[in-house]
Each structure stands twice: as C-alpha cells, then as structure tokens.
Amino acid sequence: MDAFPRAGAAIVGAATYGIGEAPGFDSIDLAAHAALRALAAAGLQPKDVDGLFVGLPQDYLSGLSMSEYFGIRPKVTDNNRTGGSAFMTHVMWASLALAAGQCDVALICYGSNQRSNAGKLVSSMKQPYFEGGYRPVMPVAAYALAAARHMHQFGTTREQLADVAVAARGWAALNPEAFLRDPLSRDQVLASRMVADPLSVRDCCLVTDGAAAMVMVRADRARDLAARPAYVLGAAAATDHMNISAMPDLTVTAAAESSRRALAQARVDLEEIDNVQLYDAFTINTILFLEDFGFCPKGEGGRFVQEGAIGPGGRLPVNTNGGGLSCVHPGMYGMFPMVEAATQIAGQAGARQVPGAKLALCHGNGGVLSSQASVILGAVETV
Amino acid sequence: MGIPVTHPEKQYLEFLAQGQFMLPRSRSSGRHVFYPRIAEPQTGAMDLEWVAASGRGTVYSTTVIRQRPPATSYNVALIDLEEGPRMMARVDGIPPEAVHIGMAVAAMITRDGEQPLLVFTPAEGA
Numbered sequence: 001m002d003a004f005p006r007a008g009a010a011i012v013g014a015a016t017y018g019i020g021e022a023p024g025f026d027s028i029d030l031a032a033h034a035a036l037r038a039l040a041a042a043g044l045q046p047k048d049v050d051g052l053f054v055g056l057p058q059d060y061l062s063g064l065s066m067s068e069y070f071g072i073r074p075k076v077t078d079n080n081r082t083g084g085s086a087f088m089t090h091v092m093w094a095s096l097a098l099a100a101g102q103c104d105v106a107l108i109c110y111g112s113n114q115r116s117n118a119g120k121l122v123s124s125m126k127q128p129y130f131e132g133g134y135r136p137v138m139p140v141a142a143y144a145l146a147a148a149r150h151m152h153q154f155g156t157t158r159e160q161l162a163d164v165a166v167a168a169r170g171w172a173a174l175n176p177e178a179f180l181r182d183p184l185s186r187d188q189v190l191a192s193r194m195v196a197d198p199l200s201v202r203d204c205c206l207v208t209d210g211a212a213a214m215v216m217v218r219a220d221r222a223r224d225l226a227a228r229p230a231y232v233l234g235a236a237a238a239t240d241h242m243n244i245s246a247m248p249d250l251t252v253t254a255a256a257e258s259s260r261r262a263l264a265q266a267r268v269d270l271e272e273i274d275n276v277q278l279y280d281a282f283t284i285n286t287i288l289f290l291e292d293f294g295f296c297p298k299g300e301g302g303r304f305v306q307e308g309a310i311g312p313g314g315r316l317p318v319n320t321n322g323g324g325l326s327c328v329h330p331g332m333y334g335m336f337p338m339v340e341a342a343t344q345i346a347g348q349a350g351a352r353q354v355p356g357a358k359l360a361l362c363h364g365n366g367g368v369l370s371s372q373a374s375v376i377l378g379a380v381e382t383v
Numbered sequence: 384m385g386i387p388v389t390h391p392e393k394q395y396l397e398f399l400a401q402g403q404f405m406l407p408r409s410r411s412s413g414r415h416v417f418y419p420r421i422a423e424p425q426t427g428a429m430d431l432e433w434v435a436a437s438g439r440g441t442v443y444s445t446t447v448i449r450q451r452p453p454a455t456s457y458n459v460a461l462i463d464l465e466e467g468p469r470m471m472a473r474v475d476g477i478p479p480e481a482v483h484i485g486m487a488v489a490a491m492i493t494r495d496g497e498q499p500l501l502v503f504t505p506a507e508g509a
Contacts, residue, residue: 141448245418
C-alpha cells in the first residue's frame with residue numbers, strides 16, 4: 001500500500017448546474033455556475049481558490065481559461081485528460097497537493113453544453129488509421145464489442161443488461177434533477193432501437209448538458225466549512241490501453257486494480273461500502289465494474305444486477321442519481337458520481353437518500369474502458 | 384535481414400497498397416506487434432522488421448453497427464491474428480449478423496475509397 005493521505009482532505013461543497021438542457025451557455029459558463037454553487041455551499045468565493053482542476057470538453061488549456069474567467073492566480077492547475085475518469089484523478093492530485101501544502105482550497109469543475117450545442121456526443125478522440133477504416137461508431141462500438149464478448153464468455157443476457165438501465169431509471173425517478181424520469185421496463189429496453197449489437201439506445205448513456213463542481217480543503221478545516229464533509233479516504237488510477245483493439249481482455253478492466261488500491265488506502269473492506277457511484281456510459285460498464293470491484297466473481301455481474309438488485313430497495317444502491325443512463329451525461333460524467341456520493345454522505349439526497357450512507361465507492365472510466373480511477377469517500381464517522 | 388520498421392503507418396499502408404499484409408516482428412524476441420510502431424511494447428527494442436502475416440485469424444468479438452435505412456448496417460470485429468496480436472477489422476462475405484465469436488477468418492485486401500483496407504472473410508472449411 002502507498003502513503004496516500006487517508007482523510008487528509010475532504011469535499012466541503014459539491015454542486016451541479018444545468019443538468020439536462022441549458023441552452024445559450026458556453027461550457028465554461030456552466031462550469032462556472034456549478035463552481036459558484038459549490039463554493040457558496042462552503043462559504044467561499046473564487047478568490048479563495050488556489051488549486052484549480054478542470055477539463056472542459058474542447059479546451060486543452062482549460063486550467064488557464066477557468067483561472068482567467070474567475071480572475072484567480074492558482075498555485076496549482078491541472079487539466080489532466082484521461083477521459084471521464086480525469087475528475088477522479090483530479091481528486092487524487094488535489095488530495096496530495098493539499099496534504100503537501102501546495103494549495104489550501106482546491107476547486108474541481110466541469111461543464112458541457114453538448115446537447116444544446118451539438119445535439120450529439122462530442123468526442124475529442126481522433127480515430128487512428130488502424131481502426132478508422134472500419135467506421136466503428138465510437139465509443140458505442142467498443143462497448144458493444146465488450147458486451148458481446150462478455151455474453152459469449154459468461155452467458156450474460158440482453159435482459160441482464162436491460163436491468164441495469166431499469167435500475168438507473170428507478171433511481172432517476174426519485175431525483176428531481178434527472179433528465180429522464182418516466183418509468184422504463186425491461187421490455188422497453190429490449191424493444192428500443194439497436195445501435196451496435198447487443199446494445200440498444202437504452203443501453204447507452206444520455207446526451208445532455210450539465211456541469212458539476214466540488215471544493216476540497218484539508219481535513220482540519222473541513223468541519224468549519226461543511227456540516228457533513230465527505231472525506232477522501234483513498235484515490236487511485238490505472239491505465240490499460242487507449243484503443244479497444246489494444247485492450248488485453250475485453251471482460252476485465254483496470255477498475256480491478258484502481259479500486260483495490262483505493263480500498264487499501266482507505267482501509268475499507270468492500271462489504272462496508274454502502275453506495276456505489278460509477279461511470280455507466282453503457283449498461284455493460286456497470287456489470288464489468290461491479291465484477292472488477294469484487295462485489296461478485298468475474299462473469300457473475302449479469303446475474304448480480306438482475307431484477308432490481310441495484311435499484312431502489314435492492315441489495316446494493318448503485319448510481320442513486322440515475323447515472324449517465326438516466327440522469328446526466330454531458331460528454332464526460334466523472335464529476336457526477338462524486339457529487340452524488342458527497343450528497344449522499346451529507347444526507348441531502350431527498351427521496352433517493354440511502355439511509356445512513358457513510359461510505360461510497362466512486363468510479364470513473366475514461367476512453368473505451370481505457371482509464372480507470374476510483375475514489376473512496378467517507379463520512380466523519382469513518383475517519 | 385528484413386526491412387526495418389522506420390515509418391510505421393506509412394510503410395504499413397504502402398505494403399497494403401502493394402497487396403501485402405505485413406506485420407512488425409522483433410528480431411530479438413520474435414514477438415509480432417500490431418499496430419505498427421517504432422519499438423516493441425514494454426522492452427522498447429528497436430529491432431522491429433516487417434514480415435509477411437499468415438492472414439489467418441479468429442474472431443475475438445463482433446458487433447453490427449446499425450444504420451438508419453437506406454444506409455446499410457455493417458460488421459466491426461476484433462480479430463486475433465495467428466501470430467498473436469489483435470486488430471480491429473471487418474468480416475466481409477457474409478451478413479454482418481452471421482459473424483460470430485470463434486469463427487476462423489482469412490485476410491483479404493480491399494479498398495476504402497483511395498485507401499487500401501485489410502478485411503477478413505470466413506476461412507475455407509470454417
């Protein structure tokens with residue numbers, strides 16, 4: 001195990017903005033709105049921020065853009081881009097920077113106007129010459145290949161994939177902010193338009209606008225700024241590949257490695273986790289990650305999630321905001337699992353509140369199952 | 384001694400244009416590499432040279448990209464090459480839905496507009 005500063009830092013403000021449709025804004029405006037909400041929750045202003053972590057969709061210097069927007073001069077800026085897992089890595093580096101005294105107030109934020117602006121998923125990934133000629137519609141083709149392999153190897157069914165989408169919708173129905181809240185049945189998922197076999201449109205994440213932000217400080221200040229901070233108990237990342245053709249085994253992700261290290265840092269057993277917030281870009285993600293975390297043996301994920309097991313009232317609450325499948329997916333979703341976990345730990349999740357939530361496993365996925373990053377958040381009782 | 388891999392993408396596509404499916408192979412380890420690059424992964428050995436691929440492979444995974452009519456749906460597959468590496472490709476010659484995991488396939492060079500493109504067809508006797 002490494003020397004990650006367990007509970008050295010905590011999230012003292014977490015907020016979203018513009019989930020669903022937020023026409024007329026630039027992505028940076030949406031990120032700023034979320035950031036101001038998160039700062040206000042902690043009684044802070046932009047000028048208090050001296051560590052900035054951001055990754056706007058089409059802006060490779062967004063650490064500088066966001067600093068300029070807020071008129072601040074951070075000591076630490078980071079716009080590490082590993083795809084949707086980048087924000088978990090931001091929490092990892094922010095924890096280390098705070099512990100080392102390199103900054104005192106870290107702001108992590110993201111926003112995207114992709115639904116209003118483009119109407120489709122905007123990918124910043126260029127297809128390489130050794131894949132592009134086959135016109136694999138990305139990212140869905142990559143996840144379809146993973147799902148097909150999982151079905152072949154383990155007998156996973158389309159019905160089990162559908163149950164992931166149904167569970168996400170069940171949670172979304174309890175979240176007033178979620179973009180899609182109408183009831184969704186297994187049969188409706190199965191009957192929806194096929195995109196890339198075996199994935200139908202309801203196996204795929206939404207395309208929405210949206211923004212999210214979090215403020216982190218060292219633990220000694222956390223209780224002054226928030227009633228129930230979410231302490232960062234562990235944070236770890238693992239890189240596996242970039243292109244799906246280079247993924248060693250399409251049924252095993254590097255989430256196994258990132259989550260194991262993050263849990264070890266946190267000194268937490270998987271059985272103690274009371275809510276899981278993971279990046280469900282496609283229904284197969286949820287199955288792969290729950291297996292890789294160790295909630296069930298490899299290959300058993302389909303059976304693990306079926307028939308409401310991860311929905312409201314199920315044995316394991318997963319993606320209690322409705323996830324990327326039913327709540328929000330503005331290009332990259334990585335911030336939202338952590339904001340939801342912090343909201344659960346703060347006890348402010350309303351109708352979808354997990355009673356007594358105090359330990360969350362948050363997980364981000366970047367690229368096409370390429371980059372995996374896990375963050376363990378805990379309430380003050382777990383410190 | 385074979386032709387060294389110096390300009391991976393350019394050389395690979397030039398071979399394809401000449402009707403040859405070539406793979407980089409490390410002289411010291413004997414390991415084949417795909418996609419082409421200037422050094423063997425992990426070791427960094429810069430002794431890669433171009434060798435002819437057998438063209439034999441097995442479907443590792445497969446999907447059908449669904450298009451709204453009148454556009455037609457098509458196959459995208461991952462192929463495990465006999466030499467070891469895996470690559471993305473398409474299996475032609477049968478309906479896209481008929482491609483299945485474990486199927487033996489053989490390489491063939493076709494064209495995608497101006498570009499040569501390596502695809503696979505079901506192997507004889509498969």
